[in-house]
Amino acid sequence: MARIVGIDLGTTNSLVAYMDKGTPRVIAGRHERAMVPSVVALTDNGLIVGDPAKEHLTRNPERTVYSVKRFMGKGLADVQDELAYFPYTLTEKGGVIRIKLGEKTYSPPQISAMILKELKLRAEAFLGESITKAVITVPAYFNDSQRQATKDAGMIAGLEVLRIINEPTAASLAYGLQEKTQGTIAVYDLGGGTFDISILKLKNGIFEVLATNGDTHLGGDDFDRLIADLFLADIQQQFGLDLNAHPDHMQGIRLEAERAKIRLSEELKTIATLDLPEGKGRFTRELTRDQMESLCTALVERTLGPCRIALKDAGLTPTDIDEVVLVGGSTRMPLVRQRVQALFGKQPHCELNPDEVVALGAAVQADILSGGTTDMLLLDVTPLSLGIETMGGVMSSLIRRNTTIPASAKEMFTTYVDGQTGVDIHILQGERELAKDNRSLARFRLKVPPLPAGVPRIEVTFLIDANGILNVMAKDMRTGDTQSIEVKPSYGLSDQEVERMIEDSFKFAADDVSARKLIEARLDAGALIITTEKSLTDGGQLISGDEVTAIRQVLSALASAKDGNDPRTIRARMADLEQAAKSLTVAMLDDSLKRGLQGKKVSEVT
Amino acid sequence: MDGHTHQHTSGRRELQMARSMCWHCQSEVSGEYFCDRCVKVQPVSKELDYFTCFGFPRRLSIDQQKLEAKFYELSRAFHPDFYQNKSDAEQTISLGNSAMLNTAYRTLRDPIQRAEYLLDLEAGSVKDIRTTPPADLFEEILELQDTLDEFRASDRTSDTAAALRTQLQTERAALEQRQRDMESQLQQLFGRWDALQDRGEATDQARAERDRILKDMRDILSNRTYVKNIVNDLVATIA
Known part of the structure; x- marks a missing residue:
């Protein structure tokens, strides 16, 4: 079976991991960095992704997309409050947000697909084989539309998404594999844009999720925003300058806020600086950890409510929890650690890198699916109740939250009027009484044969699969015929739209052939870099210092070309390197010949 | 608006072909969930009850x-994770079996749901949903509804509201006690049912005893659900 990789598609950073002889490992890129910033920028040379795109945040803010995960499976009305914070332009079409980049607009799954493609290329270059299958993680509290959008992103990127798994449960797999833990654990996952809490029971390789809760709109981004707002107010006061008119500086202040926050996890105070526009000079401000914590404390408190609900839903109290595991970059904040420790009364675990643990767990799940790991099994739950709208606009629950998945429910439908040929069904997700207060997932029309009222009997099965995604089937109980149902998602792309985006994505990547050329060029370049470095180590002393420096220069030029997207440039730098290293190759050949001759009699040579 | 009726259909009473032949190799299936000959997973019959x-x-x-050990064992046998490389037919069966297994476990794990399910199996009817208070609670519930209405209409910061809240708290405690009493009555009935099952007598007397237990169980279960809903409403109002 083809290799399946595990992908953590994060709000701020994304990673890809694979299973290496029973041990999950993240795949690092240049400078040993495993994290790919989840940023996509439109430049004069086309779309770029990751670290190079991140540099465009301040240079080219209107054309640089970050935190796209916040928009997955959403309509414009859902994000109205925070539109002002994003420098790029958002519109809506067919209930789906679209992001304007230059002349074109892209749906969030398309932007996410570009990030996934970057990870796919990275994995292919590293593993030296084509990658077409993946397990992708999502926040546990993601609803059906958000999960579906993630699956669509995978398809657009040319990946068959074999499983969508929840981030905290993925983390528990990585921990479980390492620690062989038994007992009840709480996974507290505070990432760049989302918060999840999951309570699990680990026993004999079974990872049974008892309850999960969270907030898909709460994370490190929100902390940064509060700190940036503080700086902005200061700048306004000191310099009489409104940075809102300068999108590039707005991004600068947001990034500086993030850096200050990160430094304050280690230090008690830090200095934030920003060069101001309009010749106003430089903004400098000290920020203490205390100040930051008093700003952020309300946000941290907001994570505790979901923790308590999850405990209650699991029928447990904090003392029943044996271990607490921290996941996500935001759990590095001392304030978060203190609050979590206070709630559960336990020192939380953070042995595994909180940035990498989710991707590692996804790789473990990928290994389970490919039949490699057979002793572990994850039994996850659906985070939100699923139901349908009934008379009077009330939601009738069919599958309760925290039900183990796969889960199914059946409901019988009939008609009220003679000859009625259809019944409209509105599917909802959420915990509120009234339909309008819950998330609309989809609507569909059930076809009914024209008969006297009450005679038709159509059984509809709602099945939530192991991905937490809903499938609907209908069966006419009188005839036994099954009916395929065309479900119109309320906040999602239609199948046809996804198809078109897949086609488009091939066009965007120029074409498949050039993608393969790039992969091959990167592979060859990688091999050449390794052999040249080895030659330098083994035979560097045989040539002059100047020559070594020259080779090293060309070597690093090739390394940067390899991280770029142009196979021709890579090939050109490879030729350069071969040329530059010629003297070294010749010197080493001579040397080995000479050593081959040593110890032999002249008569044997001649 | 959709027009759906509210019957939660219980799959097991539907007419289904008895499972006797393997869907794959057509040989007779004698194994529990897997064909002895071709080792393919078999769909769990809809006639099979959770017990x-x-x-x-x-x-x-x-x-x-x-119960948990068996749930884990069957999860390992059915879960879609282990059918990723199998045929579409087997994947569909795995999904259906897993969903059924999860429902079965959830039902049997909770004593009240377990009893309601057994009642459904044995007495063959859907559980009663009570819309009026049980006779012995009639006066009390009516009074409580009045107090609740009064509280809802009051200014929450006033002294009247504070007094009403205290009164409602007392009511809540009383109703919760009532719920616990019913649960211990149920516990006794459960014991009597199990003893009767264990004796396995087929006498008229045993049948009469069986019907009596089932009737009492049904009454207490529906009263308990009613009281529980009232308590939930009360808690939500004074929260």
Whole structure:
């Protein structure tokens, strides 16, 4: 079976991991960095992704997309409050947000697909084989539309998404594999844009999720925003300058806020600086950890409510929890650690890198699916109740939250009027009484044969699969015929739209052939870099210092070309390197010949 | 607006072909969930009740450890994770079986749901949903509804509201006690049911006893649900 990789598609950073002889490992890129910033920028040379795109945040803010995960499976009305914070332009079409980049607009799954493609290329270059299958993680509290959008992103990127798994449960797999833990654990996952809490029971390789809760709109981004707002107010006061008119500086202040926050996890105070526009000079401000914590404390408190609900839903109290595991970059904040420790009364675990643990767990799940790991099994739950709208606009629950998945429910439908040929069904997700207060997932029309009222009997099965995604089937109980149902998602792309985006994505990547050329060029370049470095180590002393420096220069030029997207440039730098290293190759050949001759009699040579 | 009726259909009473032949190799299936000959997973028959599925007798006290162990064992047999490389047919069966297994476990794990399920199996009717208060609680509930209405209409910061809140708290405690009493009555009935099952007599007297237990169980279960809903409403109002 083809290799399946595990992908953590994060709000701020994304990673890809694979299973290496029973041990999950993240795949690092240049400078040993495993994290790919989840940023996509439109430049004069086309779309770029990751670290190079991140540099465009301040240079080219209107054309640089970050935190796209916040928009997955959403309509414009859902994000109205925070539109002002994003420098790029958002519109809506067919209930789906679209992001304007230059002349074109892209749906969030398309932007996410570009990030996934970057990870796919990275994995292919590293593993030296084509990658077409993946397990992708999502926040546990993601609803059906958000999960579906993630699956669509995978398809657009040319990946068959074999499983969508929840981030905290993925983390528990990585921990479980390492620690062989038994007992009840709480996974507290505070990432760049989302918060999840999951309570699990680990026993004999079974990872049974008892309850999960969270907030898909709460994370490190929100902390940064509060700190940036503080700086902005200061700048306004000191310099009489409104940075809102300068999108590039707005991004600068947001990034500086993030850096200050990160430094304050280690230090008690830090200095934030920003060069101001309009010749106003430089903004400098000290920020203490205390100040930051008093700003952020309300946000941290907001994570505790979901923790308590999850405990209650699991029928447990904090003392029943044996271990607490921290996941996500935001759990590095001392304030978060203190609050979590206070709630559960336990020192939380953070042995595994909180940035990498989710991707590692996804790789473990990928290994389970490919039949490699057979002793572990994850039994996850659906985070939100699923139901349908009934008379009077009330939601009738069919599958309760925290039900183990796969889960199914059946409901019988009939008609009220003679000859009625259809019944409209509105599917909802959420915990509120009234339909309008819950998330609309989809609507569909059930076809009914024209008969006297009450005679038709159509059984509809709602099945939530192991991905937490809903499938609907209908069966006419009188005839036994099954009916395929065309479900119109309320906040999602239609199948046809996804198809078109897949086609488009091939066009965007120029074409498949050039993608393969790039992969091959990167592979060859990688091999050449390794052999040249080895030659330098083994035979560097045989040539002059100047020559070594020259080779090293060309070597690093090739390394940067390899991280770029142009196979021709890579090939050109490879030729350069071969040329530059010629003297070294010749010197080493001579040397080995000479050593081959040593110890032999002249008569044997001649 | 959709027009759906509210019957939660219980799959097991639907007419289904008896499972006797393997869907794949057509040989007779004698194994529990897998064909002996071709080792393919078999769809769990919709006629199979949850007790039989877990290999338990129809008793109301259940060893939770054993239940969990069996759930894990069957999860390992059915879960879609282990069918990724199998045919579409097997993947569909795995999904259906897993969903059924999860429902069965959830039902049997909770004593009240377990009893309601058994009642459904034995007495063959959907559980009663009570819309009026039980006779012995009639006066009390009416009074409570009045107090609740009064509280809802009051200014929450006023002294009247504070007094009403205290009164409602007392009511809540009384109703919760009532709920616990009913639960211990149920516990006794469960014991009597299990003893009757264990004796396995087929006398008229045993049948009469059986019907009596089931009737009492049904009454207490529906009263308990009613009181529980009232308490939930009360808690939500004064929260």
